[in-house]
Amino acid sequence: MATGTRYGVDLRAALPADAADLAALLGGEARGMAGRLEAMARDPASAVLVATGWNGAVIGAIALSWHPALTADRPLARVTALxxxxxxxxxxxxxxxxxxxxxxxxxAGCDRLEAAAGEGEGGAFLAALGFVPAGANLARPLRKRSEGG
Known part of the structure; x- marks a missing residue:
């Protein structure tokens, strides 16, 4: 799992203790968030990562899940929350x-990352990171073209 510190921000897997901060960031109640975090932690096809600031509080989060697809040889990853x-x-x-x-x-073996096609700032943000329209979503490759053609 991706962890580390960059620009004074710590990136790590979400912990049960992050439930209240995540609920405040994403909306909802801490108890419900704790249950969802626990379920995702048990699921080998998902990940929740958080960014924490200097005081240890969660200042950002991303949730992902991946699954096999009929349209690709490798699993597809999807951003379910950002x-x-x-x-x-x-x-x-x-x-x-x-x-x-x-x-x-x-x-996890994925070669494509998808996100819902956001409107306004969200869509522009994803486009700036290399996401392009892919049906109703935006997507970007995870592997360089020279890796496996």
Whole structure:
């Protein structure tokens, strides 16, 4: 799993203790978030990564899942949630989360990362990171073209 510190931001797998911070960031109640975190932690086809600031509080999160598909030889990864605290936006945290999520998806054998086609800033943000329209979604390859053609 992708972990580490970059630009003063710690990237790591979400922990049960992060439930209240994640609920505040994504909406909902901490108890419900704790149950969803637990379920995703048990699922080998998903990951939840968080970015924490200097005080240890969650300032961003990305959730992913991957699955086999009839349209691809390798599993497809999908961003199911991506959020950065309003006061932390435009500091590169979303970019770090996408990069860490892509690394986790590659480690799971995926060669494509999809995200819902966001409107406005969300869509522009994903486009700036290399996502292109793919049906109703945006997608980007996870492997360089020279790797396996």
């Amino acid at each position: 959020a950065v605290a309003a006061e932390e936006r435009r500091n590169g945290i979303g970019r770090l989360l996408i990069k860490a999520g892509a690394q986790a998806a590659r480690a």
